[in-house]
Amino acid sequence: MRAIYVIPVLVALVVTALSSVFIVDERKKALVLQFGEVTQIKEDAGLGFKLPFIQEVVYYEDRILGLQTAPIEVTLLSDRRLVVDAFARWRITDLGAFRRAVAGGGEARAQVLLNNILQTAIPEVLGTTTQDRVLSQDRTALMNEILAIARREAAALGVTVIDVRLTRTDLPEQNLAATFARMRAEREREAADEVARGGEAAQRVRATADRTVVEETSRARREAEVIRGEADAERNRILAEAYGSDPEFFAFIRSLTAYESALVTGNSSIVMQPDNEFFTYLRGEGGVVTGGAATAVPIPAPAP
Incomplete structure (x- = not known):
């Protein structure tokens, strides 16, 4: 009969003992809550203890997390508009403040709050600069300004923003068609200018070639006339010599x-x-x- 009572007691003790122990993975942090209030914070990996059935354990990420912001349309200092998005890396550093900020929402709620912070910080920084600076390769200073604002605002959430990077800076869709049309018109105008310059150069080359042909032909004809005249003179000289040496034979040749x-x-x-x-x-x-x-x-x- 005693064994009948001992076994349930032992089972209850084992269950109670197991309920009072929790394990924190090295990639996690843990909060022990009692009726919604934080009673214990455990940030180191290993075993932890709590009151069974009264206290509960909530786990949070201890790793660096990433956040891709939604596209933001920003008006620059030059009144030009750009669609910008950013990528941020952040980490939970104060579990108590984090729990108070997000309540039961956890990391998902923190992502929403951080996205709101960045969507305010990005227009605030980019609204005071020009398009050339935003689109240039060296825009580290702008990202550092956004990072400073995000860190200041995120401190109340119990998180630290480690880095912020601008990933896309494009024109709005309604401006792309007009921009492409303007670029196409500029390229067509440049092409027409090149064709006109090429035609002008071709005309100059053709005119030079025609003039060279005329000059060479005239020079060849002049040289031919000179040679022909010299040959006629030589022929007449030979005929005159022949006539002088034998007039009768010369008369005979002329008659033939x-x-x-x-x-x-x-x-x-x-x-x-x-x-x-x-x-x-x-x-x-x-x-x-x-x-x-x-x-x-x-x-x-x-x-x-």
């Missing part, structure tokens, strides 16, 4: 040339006196002489 030109086979006839000097070298076997006029028999022209 005249015969070649005048007596063309098939359509050449000459009617003249038989004692004409033209027949000086045709009298005899080459011609037929009658009583009145003499008709020269057509003689084939010598082969050229």
Whole structure:
């Protein structure tokens, strides 16, 4: 009979003992709550103890967490508008303040509150600067200003903001089409200017080439005329020397040339006196002489 009562007592003791012990992982922090009030904070990994059935344990992340903000439309100092979002890294550093700030919402509630802080800090900082500075590669100073504001505001939440980075800085959708159209028009204008300059350069090259052709052709013709004149002069000199050395032979050659030109086979006839000097070298076997006029028999022209 005694064993019947001992076993339930032992089971109750084991359950009570197990309910009074909790384990904190090295990636977590723990709060012990009693009726919603914080009674114990345990930030080190290991075993912890609490009152069974009365106190409860709530665990929170001890690791660095990330937060991607929602896109924010910001008006810059130059009245230009940009869509900006940021990425932040944060960590819980004061569990008591964190519990009071987020109540039962935990890390999810903290993410919402931090996002609200950044959505206020980003326009506050970027609203005092220009687009060139925001879009430049060296915008560390702007991110440090946002980080300082976020750290100051997040201290009341029991968290520390470690870093803030601007991840996107784009034009609003309604401005993109106008911006692209303006860029396209500028590129088309530059292309038209380049085409016009190319056409002008082509005209200059073509005109220069035409002028060069005319100049070279004129120079070639002038040189040809000079050479032709020199050749004619040389020919005349040779003919003059030949005529001076043997006038009779020169007269014979001239007569043969005249015969070649005048007596063309098939359509050449000459009617003249038989004692004409033209027949000086045709009298005899080459011609037929009658009583009145003499008709020269057509003689084939010598082969050229």
